[in-house]
Amino acid sequence: MPHRPxxxxxxxxxxxxxxxxARRRLPAESFVYLGDTARVPYGTxxxxTVLRYAVQAASFLVEQGVKMLVVACNTAASVALPELARRFRLPVVGVIEPGADQACRLTRSGTVGVIGTEGTVASRAYDRAILRRRPRARVLSVPCPLFVPLAEEGWGEHPVAEIxxxxxxxxxxxAKIDTLVLGCTHxxxxxPVLQRLVGPEVRLVDSAEATAEVMASMLAADDAEFAGDRRGDVVFHVTDLPERFRRVGRPFFGAELDQVETADLATVAGRYSARAGRGLR
Amino acid sequence: MPHRPxxxxxxxxxxxxxxxxARRRLPAESFVYLGDTARVPYGTxxxxTVLRYAVQAASFLVEQGVKMLVVACNTAASVALPELARRFRLPVVGVIEPGADQACRLTRSGTVGVIGTEGTVASRAYDRAILRRRPRARVLSVPCPLFVPLAEEGWGEHPVAEIxxxxxxxxxxxAKIDTLVLGCTHxxxxxPVLQRLVGPEVRLVDSAEATAEVMASMLAADDAEFAGDRRGDVVFHVTDLPERFRRVGRPFFGAELDQVETADLATVAGRYSARAGRGLR
Incomplete structure (x- = not known):
C-alpha cells in the first residue's frame, strides 16, 4: 500500500x-496543506459561501490522493463537515469535535468558555458539541475578531493583544469559567496572554492539539498509520500570495515553509460539481 | 435622458x-453600491486575484446601467483602473489619484506620509501618483493591517487604536511628514486618533472626500449631473451576509442602510468573460 498523505x-x-x-504527533506521516488565501478569512x-469554498478545497485535496481530510478551519468545520463526509469516501476530521471533547473531559464545574471568530461563534457549533456530551454544561461563547489580525501581524504577545x-x-x-476553548486555529x-488573563487554574483547550490526537487514534484504528521511521514530507498549496504565506505562516508552523505552490480551486471545483451532477452554485 | 445612477x-x-x-457632495445623484463581502478583504x-474580482464587480455594476464607475477600494484602484477603463465605455474614477492630487496641493515641505493596507502599500500606487505630480516629493508609506479590523469592530477611537x-x-x-494620506477607505x-498623534499642523487627506470632489467635477464637465432637487436613491448589493453589512456598515455610511440585496458575481462575470472572448481565469 502506497504511503498516501x-x-x-x-x-x-x-x-x-x-x-x-499533527507533525509532532505523527512524524512519519506525509501531509498536503491547502490555504485558501485568495478568499481568507472565512470567519466573517x-x-x-463557506460551504461552497470548503467543498472546493476538499475536492482539491482529494485529487491529490489524500487518505484523510482534516478541516483545520473552525468556521469551515462548523458548517461543512456533514456535507464533506457525505461527498468524499474517506475519513473527515474537523477541529470542533476534538476541542469540545477535550473541554468536557477537563471541566470540573461545567462552566466552559469558547472564543472564536464571528462565524464560528454565530454557528454555535461548539455549544452544541459540548452540550451533546454534557447536557448540563454552561457554555459561554464570545467572538474575538481582532485576535486573527493580531496573530497575523506577529502581535500575539504585544500589549495590544492583552488589552x-x-x-x-x-x-x-x-462567569468563572474553569475551561477555555481556543476555538480558532490562530x-x-x-x-501566554490568554493564560495570564484567565489565571493558572483555568485550563486552555488548544483545538490544534486535540485534533492531532483524534487523527492519531483514527489512523491507528484504521491500521493505516505509516510504520516506518522516515520523516514524512509536507507540501503546501495556497490560492494566492505564496510569499506572504511563507512569511506570515512561519510562526504558526514553527518552521520554514519550504515547498509552497499555487493552486487554482475554480477548475477543480468545476470538475467536481459536474461529476457529482450538481453544483453548490 | 434617464436619471442613471x-x-x-x-x-x-x-x-x-x-x-x-459623494452623497453629501452630489445629493441629487442616485447610487448603486456593491460590497464584495464574500471575498473581503482585497488588501492581503x-x-x-484583485484584478479578477474587480472586473467581476465592475461588470455587475455596468449591468445595472450605471453612468460612472467608482472604485472605492484602494487595493482594487491600485491594480485594476487601467483594465477597467479599457473594458468599459464609461468614466472610471479610483480613490488613489484624487488623494494623491490633494496631498500634492497641501504639502509644503514635500514630505508626505501614506498609510494603507499591505496590498496598497506594496503596490506603491500612491508613491507613483504623488511623484508623477511632484517628482521631488519624499513619500513614506507604511502598512497598518490592524486599522481595518479595528474600524470594523467599532474601535476606531478605542485606546487600542491609539497604541x-x-x-x-x-x-x-x-520623518516629519507635513501631510498624511489615509490610503484606505476604512x-x-x-x-481623531490619527490627527491627535501626528499633531494639528499635519494635514490629513481623506481620499473619500477627495474622490467625491473629482466625481463632481467629472459630472459637471460631462454635463450629466442631475439638475433636479429631488434627493437621489441608494441601493446596496453585497455578495454575502447582508445583515452584517447593515450592522457594521452603519458608522461608515453615517446612516441606516435600508435596501441591501444579495448579488451573485460568478454569473455576471461568466457572461462578461464569454462576451469579451477572454477570461481573467
Missing amino acids: IGIFDSGIGGLTVLSA KGPE CAREYLAPLIE YPLLK | IGIFDSGIGGLTVLSA KGPE CAREYLAPLIE YPLLK
Missing part, C-alpha cells in the same frame, strides 16, 4: 497550528 | 465612506 485545509495560515501539532462569511483580550474575556472571567499564538 | 464598488464596507462623501491578496497608531506612525512622525473612522 493526509490532507489539511484552512482558509489561510491558521490551520498551520493544526499541521504543526455566511454558511452557504483586547481583557475586553473580550471579561464576561467569561466574570489563537494558539495568543496562549 | 453612479456605481461604486469596494471589497466590503470601507467604500461606504466614499459613498457618504495578490494583484491578479497601534502610535506604533505604525512612529517612522512617519520621525481609515476615516480613525481620524
Whole structure:
C-alpha cells in the first residue's frame, strides 16, 4: 500500500497550528496543506459561501490522493463537515469535535468558555458539541475578531493583544469559567496572554492539539498509520500570495515553509460539481 | 435622458465612506453600491486575484446601467483602473489619484506620509501618483493591517487604536511628514486618533472626500449631473451576509442602510468573460 498523505485545509495560515501539532504527533506521516488565501478569512462569511469554498478545497485535496481530510478551519468545520463526509469516501476530521471533547473531559464545574471568530461563534457549533456530551454544561461563547489580525501581524504577545483580550474575556472571567476553548486555529499564538488573563487554574483547550490526537487514534484504528521511521514530507498549496504565506505562516508552523505552490480551486471545483451532477452554485 | 445612477464598488464596507462623501457632495445623484463581502478583504491578496474580482464587480455594476464607475477600494484602484477603463465605455474614477492630487496641493515641505493596507502599500500606487505630480516629493508609506479590523469592530477611537497608531506612525512622525494620506477607505473612522498623534499642523487627506470632489467635477464637465432637487436613491448589493453589512456598515455610511440585496458575481462575470472572448481565469 502506497504511503498516501493526509490532507489539511484552512482558509489561510491558521490551520498551520493544526499541521504543526499533527507533525509532532505523527512524524512519519506525509501531509498536503491547502490555504485558501485568495478568499481568507472565512470567519466573517455566511454558511452557504463557506460551504461552497470548503467543498472546493476538499475536492482539491482529494485529487491529490489524500487518505484523510482534516478541516483545520473552525468556521469551515462548523458548517461543512456533514456535507464533506457525505461527498468524499474517506475519513473527515474537523477541529470542533476534538476541542469540545477535550473541554468536557477537563471541566470540573461545567462552566466552559469558547472564543472564536464571528462565524464560528454565530454557528454555535461548539455549544452544541459540548452540550451533546454534557447536557448540563454552561457554555459561554464570545467572538474575538481582532485576535486573527493580531496573530497575523506577529502581535500575539504585544500589549495590544492583552488589552483586547481583557475586553473580550471579561464576561467569561466574570462567569468563572474553569475551561477555555481556543476555538480558532490562530489563537494558539495568543496562549501566554490568554493564560495570564484567565489565571493558572483555568485550563486552555488548544483545538490544534486535540485534533492531532483524534487523527492519531483514527489512523491507528484504521491500521493505516505509516510504520516506518522516515520523516514524512509536507507540501503546501495556497490560492494566492505564496510569499506572504511563507512569511506570515512561519510562526504558526514553527518552521520554514519550504515547498509552497499555487493552486487554482475554480477548475477543480468545476470538475467536481459536474461529476457529482450538481453544483453548490 | 434617464436619471442613471453612479456605481461604486469596494471589497466590503470601507467604500461606504466614499459613498457618504459623494452623497453629501452630489445629493441629487442616485447610487448603486456593491460590497464584495464574500471575498473581503482585497488588501492581503495578490494583484491578479484583485484584478479578477474587480472586473467581476465592475461588470455587475455596468449591468445595472450605471453612468460612472467608482472604485472605492484602494487595493482594487491600485491594480485594476487601467483594465477597467479599457473594458468599459464609461468614466472610471479610483480613490488613489484624487488623494494623491490633494496631498500634492497641501504639502509644503514635500514630505508626505501614506498609510494603507499591505496590498496598497506594496503596490506603491500612491508613491507613483504623488511623484508623477511632484517628482521631488519624499513619500513614506507604511502598512497598518490592524486599522481595518479595528474600524470594523467599532474601535476606531478605542485606546487600542491609539497604541497601534502610535506604533505604525512612529517612522512617519520621525520623518516629519507635513501631510498624511489615509490610503484606505476604512481609515476615516480613525481620524481623531490619527490627527491627535501626528499633531494639528499635519494635514490629513481623506481620499473619500477627495474622490467625491473629482466625481463632481467629472459630472459637471460631462454635463450629466442631475439638475433636479429631488434627493437621489441608494441601493446596496453585497455578495454575502447582508445583515452584517447593515450592522457594521452603519458608522461608515453615517446612516441606516435600508435596501441591501444579495448579488451573485460568478454569473455576471461568466457572461462578461464569454462576451469579451477572454477570461481573467
